[in-house]
Every structure is written in C-alpha cells, then in structure tokens.
Amino acid sequence: MANIREIQSRINSVRDTMKITNAMYMISSSKMTQAKKKLADTEPYFYALQGEISRILRHIPELEHRYFDRREKVPAQDRKIGSIVVTADKGLAGAYNHNVVKLEEEILGKQGNHKLFIVGELGRHYFAKRGVDIDTHFQYTVQKPTMHRARDIASVLLEQFRSGELDEIYIVYTRMVNAVQSEAEVLRLLPLERSSFNELKMPLNMYREAIDLYPSAEAVMDSIVPNYVTGMIYGCLVEAYASEHNARMMSMKSATDSAQELIHDLSVIYNRARQAAITQEITEVCSGARAQQK
C-alpha cells in the first residue's frame, strides 16, 4: 500500500487539474451559447440567398456565368484545388481537430495541385510540418467569427478563382448535426453546382412567372454570388466555432467526471491506508503494554 502522504499529494494534484478542466468547461459552454445565437441570427439571410439562386436558376436555366464555369478543359492532374480548413487554435477538444485534418488529408490524396488556406493555429502547424503548400498571407483566427472576416476570406478566394489561380474551392469544417453531435464535412464553394440548387423540378405545363433581371443577369449574379460565398463561409465559421466549443465542452466534462471518480477512488485508498496506520499503531501500543505487564 502506498504512502499516505503520496496519496494525499496525488489527490491534491487531481483536484487542481479538475479546477482547470471545470473552468474550461464553463468558458466553452458560454461561448457555445453565443455562437449558437449568432448562427440562429444569420440563418434567415443564408437561406434566403440560397433560395434566391435556386429561383433564378429555375426561371433562367440556360444562364451562363463565370461562377458556374466548371473549367472541364483543365485536366485532372493540373487542376488547382484550394481548400479552406477550419481547425481550432488549441487542442483539448477531443477528436475535433483530428477529424478535420483527416478529411483534408483525403482531399490532398486526390490528383491536382493543392493549396491550403488554413483558419486556426493547430491546423496551420500540422500542415506546415507536413510540407503542404500553404498560403502564408492567410492569417485569420477562428475566435469570434465576424461577417467582416468572412468577407475578407471570401474576397481573397473569389479573386483567385476569377483570375484562374484556383479552379475549385472547398471548405473543410465541422457541422453541428444536433446539440450533442457534430461531424466534419467537406463543402464545395466554387464553382457553384447547378444540381445543388435545382432540387425542385417544375412540371412542364405549369405557368412560370417571368422574372426580369435588372440591370442585367450578369450584374445580378455578380452581386448575389459573392454574397452567397461570403454567407456560406460565415455560416461555416460559426458552425465550426460552435462545434469546437461543443467538443471542448464535452471533453472537459468527461475530464472533470473522471477526475471526480479518481478522487473518489483515491480517497477510499487514502482512508484505508490511514485506518491501517491507526490499527497498526494501536497494535503496537497494545503489544507494548502487554509486554510490560509480564
């Protein structure tokens, strides 16, 4: 049986760690509520944008636009593929970062020239160590996502897409499936996919109201698509932020729980050791007294 003092110091150290994990749990839970509120605020905008593109495509199916250009002439091995990877700034969030990184590795395994745009310190370190081409000017943090940051990120990517520096753009992030579950996911930002908007098929004989695009279809799409991409990136950043804190909250909760369990076990051992020591002392005293009687 271990020394009483050793057990005591072990209990104290576990208790100190528990204080930290408990504090981190509370911080994450409050940050997550904020993030969830933000997400709920921006949802109507986002869905309205999505609905609008689908409506325009439904009415003008033959619409040609540079953001729909799939650039099929570029062969697979020469395609320039950009991916935004959203990881956390820190670890201690269970499998959160690992899942995102694993998904990005899958993309990197495909043909083409890859270029990474990383949001979040942890992913930046990981991919820098692996020697992948990273845009070094792309220094954004994941803390407190704002529309402004999303706009910055979107403008960088749209510019590169337009100039032909990138042919495809993906975003790898973590989506909240529900309050307890989240899932890493890949989303294609550009070029836009017609099929992802055209879910609603209209019967041929139905009357379609004509929609005029003013000043021109070109100008309208030019003003919608960048906003759509910005909104998409913002939505992803907020989702990722919420999932990060959800993951951290859960792992900190389980850490606190197991610390409590550990303290319980250790205090049982401690009490047993203390009792054994007392028993031994009594035995010693008794046997000493008996020896003197004789």
Added chain:
Amino acid sequence: MDTFGLKIIASDKVFYEGRCRKLIIPAPDGEKGILPNHENMVIALAVGIARMEAEEGKWQDVALGQGFAEVVNNRVTLIVDTAERPEDIDIRHAQEQRERAEEQLRQKQSIQEYYHTQASLARAMNRLKLAQDKKWNL
C-alpha cells in the same frame, strides 16, 4: 392605397417585415422606385440609402450594404449585407472607418486590396451621409 409585403433581411438579423406602400432603392445606375403590384424582377443593389413609406406620409431611411432586391407576386425581399436605421449609426465609428479607408487608399495596394478599401469607404460614406442628413433635419 395598395400595399405590398416587404421583408428586409440583413446578414445578422431580419431588419424589417411588414406591409409597405412605396419603396425607393439604390440600384447600380441610380435609384429605383417600387410601388405595389410591380413587375416581377430581381434588382442588384448598390451601397446606398433606401427610403420606404410604411405608413402614409412617414418616410423612413435605411442605409443598405451590398445585396439585391427581389420582387415576386407583390412581395419584395431585400437581401443585403447590412441594413441600419439612421439612429443606430455610430457617427464616430463611421468617421473612423472612413479615415482608415482613406488612409489605406493613399498607400500602394494590390488591385484586390484597392477594391476592398474602396468598398469599405463606400459603406462608411453611406453611413455618414445618412447619419448627417438626419442631424440637419432635427
């Protein structure tokens, strides 16, 4: 007088939802007015000031960011980056934003950065314009 349904959705909230009598919006080539039973249309919006008449004789100004307006079946939806009432605009903040943008414009920039600061300058000027108009009207 007839009315139409108006919904203004900004990126961070639903700014307005209700009936409206007249609406004037900033299009890239000038202002455009919308009355009830307007033709179905999608209109690109420039950064500028929209005016809406929700109740008779009561015009309300709104500073709009980038976006577009959609008119379908006598319903108008404005989907914009930002939408602000004059009383919500922080003049000091807008002024700082303008100064910052002007300062950046003076420096050598890539073409992309240039567009970026230009857009942010336009937003700042728009805010200031609306907030200052309001001040003189008092």
